Amino acid sequence: MSPSAISILKALEKSGDLSLEEITALIPKKYGDHRDFYVFASLATQGFVDDGMQPDLRDSDSPKPEPKEQLLSWKYFAMSSAEKTATYRGRSWSIHGGNETLKGQRFSLSGKGNLYLSEAKTKRFDRAFAIGSGILIGIIVALAAVLIERYVKGV
Structure with a gap:
């Protein structure tokens, strides 16, 4: 697993949950x-990582396809700085009601x-041990x- 993925997992473990905006700050900006x-x-x-905005596929009797990584990367990128609505590559995401924001969604x-x-x-402990x-x-x-060599020479 990549170092950036591990840093995201460790940050989630440490804090319990993070907003998309906080996770975005952990992601290296290469592109x-x-x-x-x-x-x-x-x-x-x-x-x-548990995404509360994704449907729980375990609750349904009918099989549904898993979300594609490419579509999720588009979604997360678009939402990472958006307040109420985001559009990217012909797709739109929005959130309604309350003070919630797209970039404030919790993971x-x-x-x-x-x-x-x-x-x-x-594993790290086992290797060190x-x-x-x-x-x-x-x-x-x-x-x-x-000690054996000294004993043999001394005899």
Whole structure:
């Protein structure tokens, strides 16, 4: 997973939920258009991030296609700076009522995203433990070899 995707997941884990505007600030601006949002759209389509504006496909009996990453990247890019309505590439999004804004829509870490971060932390600890153990064993073997060599020369 890319470093920018991991930073988004960690920020969501730390704060509980973030607005699209806050997430936009975490995304590196390489192109300045929808292409920058592919990483975030990928997190949403893979189920690492919960998008409250997407329909819950588990509630329906009929199978529905998953949202495409390209369409989501268009949507997130258009909404990232919009108040009430956004248009991009012939598609429009809007929000009505209250003080809600498109850029203020909230996203949270899903169970799958939380599990991914937890497994990554465990793997990192396991690697560090294995390296540390290897170094410690190497030092013990080297000291034992020196002691044995001195004992053999002394006899």
